[in-house]
Amino acid sequence: MTPHQITIIQQSWENVLPIKAQAAEIFYNRLFELDPSLKPMFTGDIKQQGDKLMLTLSVAVNSLTRLETLIPILEDMARRHVDYGVQDKHYATVGQALIDTLATAFGDAFTDELKSAWTEMYQVVANTMINATQ
Template identity: 50%
Template sequence: MTPSQVELVQSSFAKVAPIADTAAGLFYGRLFETAPEVKPLFKGDIAEQGRKLMATLAVVVNGLTKLEVIVPAAQTLARRHVAYGVRPEHYAPVGAALLWTLEQGLGPDFTPETKAAWAEAYTLLSSVMIEAAADAAPVA
């Protein structure tokens, strides 16, 4: 990611953070609408899950300038997700729901450049997570 892309992701997330609970609700609503097959993977309180999501996003967004720190954390998270039943094909609808949520939350501030920066960040992190999950997955 370029420094400009990192700045776009960080500055736009700062605008979404004040509406974190609303954003999380929008995200899960959209995810379950577009990928209903993932809904059974969420067994706990979805509001609590939303708080965890937004906290994790904050760590990732703030750490984009320190990939050597967030990549190992993302790998650990991905390995845990394997146990919950997350599969590689789940990452695409999650990314799409994230971009949609940001568009809803940011409105006109979700410029094409901001969208591209977020897509780059998500692609980077999800590819790291998919690779780590594959290493952790039990051999059939």
């Protein structure tokens, strides 16, 4: 990731934080629309799960300039996700749900440049998590 990509991701995330509950709801609705078979993996309160999602994304976004601190967190999380039934193929669906959520949240402000930066960030996260479980 380039320094510019990191900057625009971090700046754009500041605009998501005030609507994080709505963004989480959009995300999970989109995720289950893309793959209804994932819904049974979420047995707890989906609003609490949404809070966890937003916290995790905040940590990831805020750690982009210090990936060495983020990687162990992602690897640990990936190993836990295996116990929930997460498979490698699910990461693509989650990534699509994330990008679609951001597109909804930002509207016309979700430029190709911003979409590309977020896609790159998600690929770093997903690849780190997938590699941790191989």
